[in-house]
Amino acid sequence: MKEKLQNLFRGRQGMDELSKLLFWTAIGGYVLAVVLPGALRALLSSFATMFLAVAFLRAFSRDLPRREAENLLLLRWRDRKKREREAAKDRRAHSKEYKYFKCPGCGCWLRVPRGKGKIHINCRCGYTLYRKT
Ligand SMILES: [Zn+2]
Known part of the structure; x- marks a missing residue:
């Protein structure tokens, strides 16, 4: 069983930071959709499904350089936001x-x-x- 799983992921991207973000955003969307009324629920559920599909398509992708570049954009954006927050905190202090x-x-x-x-x-x-x- 473990070998089959390893073979399935061989040469594929796997769950990187961007895929994890998409996955958890989708899960959050599904949870939020439970409390929303009809039309909004359907809309949010379909968006969550799209996010989930993209997350898994990325995880099983064999185009590693492209997936790596997409992931790097997220990591750089996240780093920039973190630096901006720290600088704002420093200015306040x-x-x-x-x-x-x-x-x-x-x-x-x-x-x-x-x-x-x-x-x-x-x-x-x-x-x-x-x-x-
Ligand atoms: Zn200037």
Whole structure:
């Protein structure tokens, strides 16, 4: 039995992070569908079924480079979101000593000490802001 299962998964992608996310989203969709009324239940159930189908199609896929690239997109997106959350947490922790501005030119965060009045803030990209600290 164990050998048959190993043979089934030989050369296939298996459940990577993206497939697991799709799988658990589908399960969550089914659970949520139980409490929803008729039309919404049918819609959510069909979406959950699609997610489940894609999760298993990915798991049994033999096109490993493509599946790997798809999975990598999810992992990179997840890492970026984690870094953004940590940076926001850091800004909140230091908000009494520093004031933070987002550069309209490049979108990066600029940190200046509080209580310095109205000052010019120069960004690395060359953009200059005039803000009250
Ligand atoms: Zn900038």
